[in-house]
Amino acid sequence: MSISTTTLSDRPGDPGRSDILAVAREQVLERGEGLTREQVLEVLQLPDESLDDLLALAHDVRMRWCGPEVEVEGIISLKTGGCPEDCHFCSQSGLFASPVRSAWLDVPMLVEAAKQTAKTGATEFCIVAAVRGPDERLMGQVAAGVAAIKDAVDINVACSLGMLTPDQVTRLAEMGVHRYNHNLETARSYFPNVVTTHTWEERWETLRLVREAGMEVCCGGIVGMGETLEQRAEFAAQLAELTPDEVPLNFLNPRPGTPFGDLEQMSGPDALRTVAAYRLAMPRTVLRFAGGREITLGDLGARQGLLGGINAVIVGNYLTTLGRPAEADIDLLGELQMPIKALNETL
Amino acid sequence: MTAPVQEPAADGAAQFCDQCGAPAAEPGHERCAARRTLEPPRFCPQCARRMVVQVDPFGWTARCSRHGETHS
Numbered sequence: 564m565s566i567s568t569t570t571l572s573d574r575p576g577d578p579g580r581s582d583i584l585a586v587a588r589e590q591v592l593e594r595g596e597g598l599t600r601e602q603v604l605e606v607l608q609l610p611d612e613s614l615d616d617l618l619a620l621a622h623d624v625r626m627r628w629c630g631p632e633v634e635v636e637g638i639i640s641l642k643t644g645g646c647p648e649d650c651h652f653c654s655q656s657g658l659f660a661s662p663v664r665s666a667w668l669d670v671p672m673l674v675e676a677a678k679q680t681a682k683t684g685a686t687e688f689c690i691v692a693a694v695r696g697p698d699e700r701l702m703g704q705v706a707a708g709v710a711a712i713k714d715a716v717d718i719n720v721a722c723s724l725g726m727l728t729p730d731q732v733t734r735l736a737e738m739g740v741h742r743y744n745h746n747l748e749t750a751r752s753y754f755p756n757v758v759t760t761h762t763w764e765e766r767w768e769t770l771r772l773v774r775e776a777g778m779e780v781c782c783g784g785i786v787g788m789g790e791t792l793e794q795r796a797e798f799a800a801q802l803a804e805l806t807p808d809e810v811p812l813n814f815l816n817p818r819p820g821t822p823f824g825d826l827e828q829m830s831g832p833d834a835l836r837t838v839a840a841y842r843l844a845m846p847r848t849v850l851r852f853a854g855g856r857e858i859t860l861g862d863l864g865a866r867q868g869l870l871g872g873i874n875a876v877i878v879g880n881y882l883t884t885l886g887r888p889a890e891a892d893i894d895l896l897g898e899l900q901m902p903i904k905a906l907n908e909t910l
Numbered sequence: 911m912t913a914p915v916q917e918p919a920a921d922g923a924a925q926f927c928d929q930c931g932a933p934a935a936e937p938g939h940e941r942c943a944a945r946r947t948l949e950p951p952r953f954c955p956q957c958a959r960r961m962v963v964q965v966d967p968f969g970w971t972a973r974c975s976r977h978g979e980t981h982s
């Protein structure tokens with residue numbers, strides 16, 4: 564797939580640019596039809612002065628097509644570090660001089676983390692492993708973990724275990740894993756700049772298998788990795804084509820020792836424009852604030868995002884880094900009068 | 911990566927930066943200080959060994975093979 568060369572002749576500030584908001588209002592808000600790649604690019608090129616209007620529209624779209632509920636999730640790393648892949652943003656690759664060391668979590672700790680997560684009102688608990696794909700040891704650990712969690716806690720269990728074989732997909736579905744996360748990470752055209760040990764197409768194939776097996780598809784990526792705005796728009800269109808049930812949106816948090824460790828953090832306005840643009844590209848998806856929001860947007864970011872198209876959050880810590888205290892996000896949802904999505908609505 | 915390993919001070923005081931593993935007294939830890947609010951420790955403050963760190967949704971534990979475990 565080639566990189567789009569924009570057809571827009573407008574420059575930031577031209578009156579033509581804000582027309583995209585009027586178009587989006589009619590197309591996305593009224594008809595529920597997501598923006599195209601070219602339209603997403605127009606949104607990403609809107610000047611900062613249009614940001615408030617853009618966020619307000621994205622919020623209206625989210626309320627209209629998804630409702631006020633917010634899906635709350637906790638994530639846990641079952642197997643940390645030592646991954647053989649070379650995703651340039653990742654501190655868990657064993658190929659870089661990252662300070663993250665390998666670690667495995669045992670099943671009782673997994674269950675305890677699920678219990679604590681459920682106490683926040685979260686309905687999702689995602690078990691993640693830093694691997695290319697699961698081996699038999701990991702599949703066994705996941706099977707034991709999922710069964711133990713289901714015995715002890717009322718929460719949906721999701722997994723993120725890398726690329727899967729058809730047999731592994733079937734087994735995870737049989738374990739009762741209701742959603743599978745596998746991020747495409749970035750636009751297809753930019754992927755070779757981010758990962759060289761596997762392809763975007765291999766990732767797409769796992770997602771196809773997951774959908775075929777009846778599990779929900781969770782697929783997003785990371786923005787701010789040096790991709791162009793055109794590629795950011797390309798990625799939105801590629802995600803929209805996949806029609807994932809959930810899109811986790813991460814902002815690059817440059818990790819020491821990784822090839823992207825010295826990249827600049829994305830600016831707050833750029834991050835918010837991306838949130839809104841992705842909402843306008845995918846009006847019905849669960850759009851989740853994931854890693855990097857704290858450093859990119861600060862404390863205000865959670866509020867701005869939730870009022871700008873986001874309708875799901877990861878509470879508490881991430882896989883190797885710390886997040887805002889869970890109570891801060893839960894309190895904010897109360898203040899914004901956004902109810903936490905209940906378990907029966909997600910089943 | 912092999913972290914520089916040094917013996918801890920007799921009083922057990924932190925000699926090394928828990929973010930980068932360099933001697934704490936050296937200049938240039940501004941980025942480490944900023945990072946610390948959203949990062950668990952990675953290096954043992956007593957000997958600079960890389961620690962095995964487990965983050966969970968609500969905390970972390972960090973284990974040094976010589977100096978044992980600390981947690982949030």
Ligand code: SF4
Nearest residue numbers: 646648650653656693
């Ligand atoms: S496959 Fe996952 S864990 Fe491994 S390097 Fe890539 S992002 Fe990190």
